[in-house]
Amino acid sequence: MSLRVALVLLALAPALAAQKPAQTGPVPADVHFITGMIPHHAQAVKMAGWAVTHGASAPLQRFAERIAVAQRDEIAMMRTWLRQQGRPVPDTNATHMMMQHDGMAHAMLMPGMLTDTELAALDAARGVEFDRLFLGFMIRHHEGAVSMVDELFASHGAAQDEFVFRFASDVFADQTTEIDFLQGMLDALPPPSRP
Numbered sequence: 245m246s247l248r249v250a251l252v253l254l255a256l257a258p259a260l261a262a263q264k265p266a267q268t269g270p271v272p273a274d275v276h277f278i279t280g281m282i283p284h285h286a287q288a289v290k291m292a293g294w295a296v297t298h299g300a301s302a303p304l305q306r307f308a309e310r311i312a313v314a315q316r317d318e319i320a321m322m323r324t325w326l327r328q329q330g331r332p333v334p335d336t337n338a339t340h341m342m343m344q345h346d347g348m349a350h351a352m353l354m355p356g357m358l359t360d361t362e363l364a365a366l367d368a369a370r371g372v373e374f375d376r377l378f379l380g381f382m383i384r385h386h387e388g389a390v391s392m393v394d395e396l397f398a399s400h401g402a403a404q405d406e407f408v409f410r411f412a413s414d415v416f417a418d419q420t421t422e423i424d425f426l427q428g429m430l431d432a433l434p435p436p437s438r439p
Contacts, residue, residue: 273399274408275331277392278322280354281415283338284389285315285322287357291366291378291385299371303429304378311382314418318411325407356388372433379430386419386426 288311294300295308326333353359358366358381366377393416396402403409 270329270331270405270408271399271401273396273402274405275326275329277396277402277412278326278408279331279334280392281389281411282319282322282334284354284357284385284392285319286338287363288382288385289315289319290363291358291382294367294374295378298367298369298374300374300378301372304375307425307429308378321407321411354388355391356385358385373436376430376433376436379426379433383423383426383430386423389415389419390423 292308292312292315295305300308323333362381366374366381369377393412396408396412403412
C-alpha cells in the first residue's frame, strides 16, 4: 500500500467509523439456517442409523456411519451456538423446524427432507432396495442442505458470524462432494427387479 493510499484511508477512518455500527449478534438468517439445519442433520442421522439393521451394503454402511458421527457432532455444535446467542434450541432428535406464523406454531420440513411416508418406505426396505432408496433420498437431502446454504449466503448481512460462515462453507463443500459420491454408488447398483 502506498503512503498516499494509507493517508487517504487514515483521513477517512473517522467518517467510516461514524457510519452504521457493526452488527452485534447474529442476523435472523443465521439463526434460521442453524435452527433449520439441526432437524435436517437429525433426519440424516436417523436414516444413517438404519443402514446396519436394514441390510445395507458394506460401503453404504461405512458411509452412513461417517454421516452419523459427523452430523451428531455438528448438531451438538449448532445447539451450543444457539444457546450462546440466547436463542431457542431444538431437540437433538427434532425432525421439523417450528415456525411462527400469525401467532401459531407450525412444523416445517426443511428443503430436501423426507416426509413421514418416505421415511416409512425407507424403514420398510431391506438389502439392495434399502441402498437404492437411501442413496436417492440422501442425494435429495444433501441437495436441500446445499440450497439452505445458498439461501443463507444470498441473505443480506448473513454469515458474518465466524461459526456460521465456517459451518455453512463446510456443509456446502462436504455435501456437494458427497452428492457425486452417492450418485456413483447409486449408478453402480443393479437395475431394480421388475414384478
